[in-house]
Amino acid sequence: MRPAWSVILLTTLIGAGQGLYLALAAADAFGEAPARFFVAGAAVSLVLLAGGLVASFFHLGHPERAWRSAAMWRTSWLSREVIVLPLFMAAVFAWAVAHWLQMKTLWFNVVAVMLAIALFVCTGMIYACLKFLQEWHTPLTPLNYTLLGCASGLTAAAAMAAWLHPPLAPAYAAAALAAGALAYLARLAALARNARLRPKSTPATAIGVKHPRIAQIAQGAMGGSFNTREFFHGRPREVVRAARWAFLALVFPLPALFLVSGFPIPAFLLQFAGLLAERWYFFAEARHPQNLYYQAIA
């Protein structure tokens, strides 16, 4: 698949926003911090979420019709995500206002946490539900979206705490390390799974001729088509491999070093860069069965 920067930014930014909110929610429920820390944290979370939302509009051919995409929530995970994302943003906003007004925040927190988890599931399932994209069709996909989002959010929380409320910083850094390690293991598991995948579709099933040797001569177009643009990343294998090594280094090991040595802000920036590479690789790695019909041009 061709990685779309709009979708890469959407998924990484809202993942970090959700993770950051969950980190704040944990401190709200089980710890203590001044209201201004929570309000500032919610503001940063909302900026991340809004950034993702804005990025997603660049993916659409008709952004002015985006409101229509809430219609098919019964069947479409994309539609569910479109509904849950603004609901979650509203819940985070309400939770921050409740802190600002010194109100009881327990129920605001419960609702927002449930929406954050629902949003992780929706985002992951958009990809995991496509069964013939075998690299994505696994429970590891929503799990990885959730864990990587939580890890980057906790790193962001550690950075915020170091700046605004230092007593919480060590706990957040420890939690970010734990979540990062867990996310790293789950991502490695997905890589190992996908390395052993055998494509179910072959040229023989694609055109229905039972023969082991089928070579395409022509695809019906000389200058490419939507099918050649949308489903091939078009990068040499070295670039894909470099992206994998980059995210394997940046998603956890390097940020962990910075977290341990007490630099959570560079840790977050490095981890976020790693997540961009991870998401790019996630798309580039997926081999769409339609590509069987677009192997040769002449």
Added chain:
Amino acid sequence: MAAIPDADKGFGMTQLALVIDLNVCVGCHACVTSCKQWNHSGEAGPLSDANPYGAEPSGTFFNRVQTYEVGEFPKTETVHFPKSCLHCEEPPCVPVCPTGASYKRAEDGIVLVDYDKCIGCKYCSWACPYGARELDEQQKVMKKCTLCVDRIYDGKLPEAERKPACVLACPTSARIFGDIHDPDSQAARAIREQGGYALMPEWGTQPANHYLPRRKTSIKLHPDELQREDNPLKVDGKLPRPAAGEPALDDVTSW
């Protein structure tokens, strides 16, 4: 006896489809050009092209003819393979659409896109294993074969012309159009009697369009068909064999 309802026969409602005979297709692209012509000038707006006369021409098509080489030289066979939306009975592209712009018609099974509702998110094209959907780069909406829905029900056309443009254009009649749920239709009969098959059956999409396989015309001769095995006395063999120099029948008689 009362008429048996459709459901009891194991058939659902109407499912219009194309049955494409790969044994007959010569890869002339007439279906491609007629499809482009009809659907470019129809009510739904153009099938836009980018750079049509330049070095890298590209455009939106509902139908494309591809060519494959099967086997290894010199034992190869060329297969021309027309590909368009298969109007699946379980279309994976429909449930994923967030707006409901993609839908499957209950009355005839045609999968359509409402161009006024489509937001151009391309998710349906990701969800189609066949690559049957193409985003129109000018209109920014998803497009695909409509089975010429604006043609097949047009009462102003003579009955014989109420067929998809590609079917009418095919010079070898490689494309059969009909209701594959009607066991008496030409399309259903072709699938049943000529080994019609679906593409990528492994995904359970149940494509409505079917393909008829290429067939070799061959004859098998057994030794007993070359020699009269049913002549126990070998009478033929006992007859004197004329010498090479003797006149043959042609030399002694005129027919």
